[in-house]
Amino acid sequence: xxxxxxxxxxxxxxxxxxxxxxxxxxxxxxxxxxxxxxxxxxxxxxxxxxxxxxxxxxxxxxxxxxxxxxxxxxxxxxxxxxxxxxxxxxxxxxxxxxxxxxxxxxxx
Amino acid sequence: xxxxxxxxxxxxxxxxxxxxxxxxxxxxxxxxxxxxxxxxxxxxxxxxxxxxxxxxxxxxxxxxxxxxxxxxxxxxxxxxxxxxxxxxxxxxxxxxxxxxxxxxxxxxxxxxxxxxxxxxxxxx
Numbered sequence: 001x002x003x004x005x006x007x008x009x010x011x012x013x014x015x016x017x018x019x020x021x022x023x024x025x026x027x028x029x030x031x032x033x034x035x036x037x038x039x040x041x042x043x044x045x046x047x048x049x050x051x052x053x054x055x056x057x058x059x060x061x062x063x064x065x066x067x068x069x070x071x072x073x074x075x076x077x078x079x080x081x082x083x084x085x086x087x088x089x090x091x092x093x094x095x096x097x098x099x100x101x102x103x104x105x106x107x108x
Numbered sequence: 109x110x111x112x113x114x115x116x117x118x119x120x121x122x123x124x125x126x127x128x129x130x131x132x133x134x135x136x137x138x139x140x141x142x143x144x145x146x147x148x149x150x151x152x153x154x155x156x157x158x159x160x161x162x163x164x165x166x167x168x169x170x171x172x173x174x175x176x177x178x179x180x181x182x183x184x185x186x187x188x189x190x191x192x193x194x195x196x197x198x199x200x201x202x203x204x205x206x207x208x209x210x211x212x213x214x215x216x217x218x219x220x221x222x223x224x225x226x227x228x229x230x231x232x
Contacts, residue, residue, distance in 0.1 A: 033218075037219075045153065045219075046222075047218065090153075090155075092214075095158075096155060096169050097158065097167075102153075
């Protein structure tokens with residue numbers, strides 16, 4: 001199975017700053033089949049990005065995804081207070097689907 | 109409004125069985141693949157199982173293969189997860205999630221709609 005490793009585990013930033021989250025795969029992710037989700041406490045995950053770089057419906061353009069092969073990045077250009085949450089990457093190019101362990105984005 | 113509502117969670121002894129259900133509404137259920145994803149307390153997300161639009165293709169995580177069975181009933185707009193031989197490490201919040209429509213043929217895709225989850229606790 002494809003193991004996804006996210007870094008950093010915890011990212012401490014202030015509103016207005018830029019956030020860069022990394023997701024590295026143990027093998028190439030076919031067809032850039034990588035998604036990003038945001039999860040807030042007590043809530044279900046929310047789809048942000050699919051196909052490595054396509055924003056889901058209704059997602060603000062401050063969220064962007066990039067990468068291919070084994071290295072992927074989620075960038076939040078200017079952090080808003082509501083962006084502080086846990087972020088997960090997920091590969092769906094091969095079965096079984098796997099998730100990264102998550103990056104917690106916290107207010108500094 | 110597109111909605112997924114899970115039910116069937118509860119407390120069960122190790123070795124026991126449980127059947128989870130997910131009621132879908134607000135969309136044409138037969139056009140979408142579906143999945144179950146779980147989250148142990150304080151932990152990350154783990155994909156459990158997925159099924160394509162017509163039930164002809166299913167997939168499972170190694171951790172549940174041979175113990176869990178996913179199925180769907182289009183007439184009832186419902187997804188199911190039959191769980192047998194439950195273990196303490198199956199304790200988690202179980203989410204039902206819809207695959208994006210472009211992946212209708214697949215049992216592994218990205219999820220665009222999620223339910224709120226149902227809690228399964230396996231304890232003696």
